[in-house]
Amino acid sequence: MNTANPPVPENCSTVGVVTVENAVLSARGVDVYYGEKRAIKDVSVDIARNQVLAMIGPSGCGKSTFLRCLNRMNDTIEGCRVTGSITLEGQDIYDRSQDVVPLRARIGMVFQKPNPFPKSIYENVAYGPRIHGLAADRVELDEIVHTSLQRAGLWDEVKDRLTQPGTGLSGGQQQRLCIARTIAVNPEIILMDEPCSALDPIATARIEDLIDELREQYAIAIVTHSMQQAARVSQRTAYFHLGDLIEVGETDRIFTNPRHKLTEDYITGRFG
Amino acid sequence: MNKAEQTRARVEAGLKRRYAAERRFRAYGLGAVLLGLAFVVLLFSTLVSQGWSAFRQAYVTLDVQYDAAIIDPEGTRDTATLSTADYAALVRASLKARFPEAQSRQETKALYALVSSSAAQAVQARILGDPSRIGGHERLTFLANDRVDQLLKGRIDRNLDEDSRSLTDQQVGWIDALAADGALSLHFNKGFFTQGDSREPEQAGVWGAVVGSLFTLGVTLLLSFPIGVSAAIYLEEFARRGKWTDLIEVNINNLAAVPSIVFGLLGLAVFLNFFGMPRSAPLVGGIVLTLLTLPTIIIASRAALKAVPPSIREAALGMGASRIQMVMHHVFPLAMPGILTGTIIGMARALGETAPLLMIGMVAFIVDVPKGLSDPATVLPVQVYLWADSAERAFVERTSAAILVLLAFLIVMNAAAVYLRNRFERRW
Ligand SMILES: Nc1ncnc2c1ncn2[C@@H]1O[C@H](COP(=O)(O)OP(=O)(O)OP(=O)(O)O)[C@@H](O)[C@H]1O
Ligand SMILES: [Mg+2]
Numbered sequence: 001m002n003t004a005n006p007p008v009p010e011n012c013s014t015v016g017v018v019t020v021e022n023a024v025l026s027a028r029g030v031d032v033y034y035g036e037k038r039a040i041k042d043v044s045v046d047i048a049r050n051q052v053l054a055m056i057g058p059s060g061c062g063k064s065t066f067l068r069c070l071n072r073m074n075d076t077i078e079g080c081r082v083t084g085s086i087t088l089e090g091q092d093i094y095d096r097s098q099d100v101v102p103l104r105a106r107i108g109m110v111f112q113k114p115n116p117f118p119k120s121i122y123e124n125v126a127y128g129p130r131i132h133g134l135a136a137d138r139v140e141l142d143e144i145v146h147t148s149l150q151r152a153g154l155w156d157e158v159k160d161r162l163t164q165p166g167t168g169l170s171g172g173q174q175q176r177l178c179i180a181r182t183i184a185v186n187p188e189i190i191l192m193d194e195p196c197s198a199l200d201p202i203a204t205a206r207i208e209d210l211i212d213e214l215r216e217q218y219a220i221a222i223v224t225h226s227m228q229q230a231a232r233v234s235q236r237t238a239y240f241h242l243g244d245l246i247e248v249g250e251t252d253r254i255f256t257n258p259r260h261k262l263t264e265d266y267i268t269g270r271f272g
Numbered sequence: 273m274n275k276a277e278q279t280r281a282r283v284e285a286g287l288k289r290r291y292a293a294e295r296r297f298r299a300y301g302l303g304a305v306l307l308g309l310a311f312v313v314l315l316f317s318t319l320v321s322q323g324w325s326a327f328r329q330a331y332v333t334l335d336v337q338y339d340a341a342i343i344d345p346e347g348t349r350d351t352a353t354l355s356t357a358d359y360a361a362l363v364r365a366s367l368k369a370r371f372p373e374a375q376s377r378q379e380t381k382a383l384y385a386l387v388s389s390s391a392a393q394a395v396q397a398r399i400l401g402d403p404s405r406i407g408g409h410e411r412l413t414f415l416a417n418d419r420v421d422q423l424l425k426g427r428i429d430r431n432l433d434e435d436s437r438s439l440t441d442q443q444v445g446w447i448d449a450l451a452a453d454g455a456l457s458l459h460f461n462k463g464f465f466t467q468g469d470s471r472e473p474e475q476a477g478v479w480g481a482v483v484g485s486l487f488t489l490g491v492t493l494l495l496s497f498p499i500g501v502s503a504a505i506y507l508e509e510f511a512r513r514g515k516w517t518d519l520i521e522v523n524i525n526n527l528a529a530v531p532s533i534v535f536g537l538l539g540l541a542v543f544l545n546f547f548g549m550p551r552s553a554p555l556v557g558g559i560v561l562t563l564l565t566l567p568t569i570i571i572a573s574r575a576a577l578k579a580v581p582p583s584i585r586e587a588a589l590g591m592g593a594s595r596i597q598m599v600m601h602h603v604f605p606l607a608m609p610g611i612l613t614g615t616i617i618g619m620a621r622a623l624g625e626t627a628p629l630l631m632i633g634m635v636a637f638i639v640d641v642p643k644g645l646s647d648p649a650t651v652l653p654v655q656v657y658l659w660a661d662s663a664e665r666a667f668v669e670r671t672s673a674a675i676l677v678l679l680a681f682l683i684v685m686n687a688a689a690v691y692l693r694n695r696f697e698r699r700w
Contacts, residue, residue, distance in 0.1 A: 073590060076586070101593075113583060115581075115587040117587060127593075128592065131592065131597055182591070
């Protein structure tokens with residue numbers, strides 16, 4: 001396993017330390033264009049094992065865009081172009097030889113809006129293991145579904161209605177179902193785009209607990225609009241502004257002692 | 273007046289107008305629906321009142337002498353002799369026996385005309401079935417001639433002057449005599465549903481056209497559904513948007529508006545003249561109709577695919593599904609109801625299409641019920657066209673009856689589509 005960090009470009013203007021010791025995913029000098037429009041400008045940052053990286057910033061600054069680059073979900077957007085390099089354990093994920101199917105199995109994604117498949121709860125969770133051939137038989141599959149739902153904190157609520165449609169759950173339950181679905185394929189990294197934006201405080205707290213728990217096994221990157229949430233769940237925080245990565249650092253440090261003027265304005269509520 | 277009161281006053285002033293607009297719109301809508309319904313009722317009532325009588329048919333029962341001297345004068349009983357014997361003479365003889373008063377050549381000719389020409393075949397079938405019947409006699413029921421049938425149904429006016437009706441007074445007298453005996457009456461017209469076309473209205477059936485339509489539509493469905501759906505999936509899910517896809521899109525939309533006869537001419541030029549495929553065959557008809565229905569299916573399927581929320585695609589791809597898995601596991605099943613609707617609209621159009629089939633010879637007069645895809649055949653709408661064009665009075669009711677069969681065909685097809693659609697319907 002190659003864990004040596006790729007070098008950070010000389011002209012990187014980000015304040016703070018963008019690299020970490022045990023990085024799994026490293027972005028270096030990443031630019032993203034939607035047609036002519038440059039939505040992400042020269043971003044370099046590492047995502048570490050067993051750690052949560054929070055991405056904050058005003059609306060439209062490119063958080064989702066950057067997150068979607070990390071498992072190549074941007075490939076599906078017509079006219080979207082990514083330059084620079086993103087390496088997963090030393091392997092460039094934008095390399096020609098990189099197959100996106102196994103990549104997305106290794107880097108799971110939870111979307112801003114809960115989007116369960118219009119199939120049964122069981123089928124929702126079993127889908128990933130099925131297409132990737134992770135379970136040898138029905139018993140094993142049942143086991144995967146059970147543990148995934150359990151870990152997503154949903155098992156007790158749905159264990160009697162596994163055959164009912166996943167779309168019939170409440171918003172918060174649907175989001176946890178999507179998380180269960182993602183962890184069912186055992187990804188190494190989980191990307192979450194505002195997973196709690198549509199949830200009440202109780203469901204939010206459950207998901208935050210879950211993130212904390214998941215961190216023990218996975219590397220996590222989460223986009224959030226809630227500064228409190230970033231402070232609660234993350235160890236490192238990255239502040240984006242109009243496509244630039246302004247500042248990265250330990251979450252405690254960012255919130256108590258921001259170095260860049262823009263970061264300070266944002267977290268003290270003078271901006272955005 | 274403060275600001276809030278002012279606002280309320282303005283809202284209330286406008287309310288009446290808003291409700292009036294709504295009431296007006298409802299009235300228009302209801303009017304449109306009623307008008308449409310009125311036309312449907314008119315269509316159905318004319319068709320039923322005209323065509324219903326074709327489901328019943330006049331039959332004559334006669335006592336037939338199986339005269340050995342006529343059937344098999346040498347007594348060999350070999351099949352060749354038996355199948356070429358003059359059975360019509362037996363039928364004539366039994367008519368003559370029933371009405372001995374017919375003497376002149378003209379009178380006997382008029383008498384013989386009361387029974388359909390198919391009677392001889394019916395007698396032949398009895399004898400071939402069991403040659404030991406020769407020498408005996410039997411009461412047999414034959415199709416009556418179409419004019420007899422029309423008279424019984426009241427479609428030929430018996431009060432008209434003899435010269436202006438197609439039956440003579442003498443014939444009418446015979447018919448009345450037979451009817452009074454109970455030897456002539458109307459029964460369910462089984463032949464209409466089991467036979468092919470015929471020059472004799474009383475022998476003409478719709479089954480040949482039904483089978484032709486089934487074969488033709490079968491070919492159309494088998495070709496146009498997979499091709500149309502694959503094209504739609506490719507264009508919607510795989511092709512890059514660009515000049516080429518725009519060009520293709522415009523062309524598909526144009527194709528949907530091309531007059532159907534053009535497809536017939538194309539079929540004639542390409543499939544018949546160039547590839548030398550058989551004329552009048554359901555296979556070629558099906559291919560031509562495929563060209564016709566493809567644009568409809570492609571357009572409807574693309575719309576159905578577009579209507580599937582993009583979040584489903586993202587969810588599948590985000591799980592590591594390949595594109596084809598995303599389409600086959602999620603998008604396609606969700607689009608299925610819309611795709612089926614489009615297919616059924618296309619198939620319904622194909623079922624009713626006449627013009628392109630005329631071009632490839634499916635308008636030929638075909639008696640035999642087709643047995644395969646390359647047998648000469650015709651289809652229901654062409655049959656309607658052919659009968660509507662025929663001179664005999666009896667074809668009028670058959671035309672309407674054929675239209676009723678066509679409508680029944682359509683209703684069965686639509687019902688199947690609704691059933692399938694409900695099975696595939698899922699909410700999200
Ligand atoms: N598919 C797209 N095509 C063109 N431009 C896009 C597309 N998606 C995003 N953008 C643009 O890229 C910029 C960054 O968008 P992005 O969705 O990444 O912002 P965000 O930080 O996630 O915002 P929010 O917090 O509101 O979700 C915006 O200016 C947006 O208009
Ligand atoms: Mg976003």
